[in-house]
Amino acid sequence: MASYRCYYCEHETGSVHLINFFQSRVDREELLCDECYADWIESLKSEP
Numbered sequence: 300m301a302s303y304r305c306y307y308c309e310h311e312t313g314s315v316h317l318i319n320f321f322q323s324r325v326d327r328e329e330l331l332c333d334e335c336y337a338d339w340i341e342s343l344k345s346e347p
Contacts, residue, residue: 305332307339 302324312346316336319328331339 303330305335306330307335308332 300313302313303332304311305315310332312332314333315330316333317328318331318336318339319326321327
């Protein structure tokens with residue numbers, strides 16, 4: 300099974316989610332573990 304490293308918490312995981320975001324005017328693609336992805340989605344829900 301493949302192992303990946305979460306962009307946010309840096310833990311190794313076998314299940315990841317690819318996210319896109321802008322940082323310093325640059326479009327980035329990074330991998331998040333299930334827990335960090337859930338937190339990220341929840342944070343988007345609270346944005347106006």
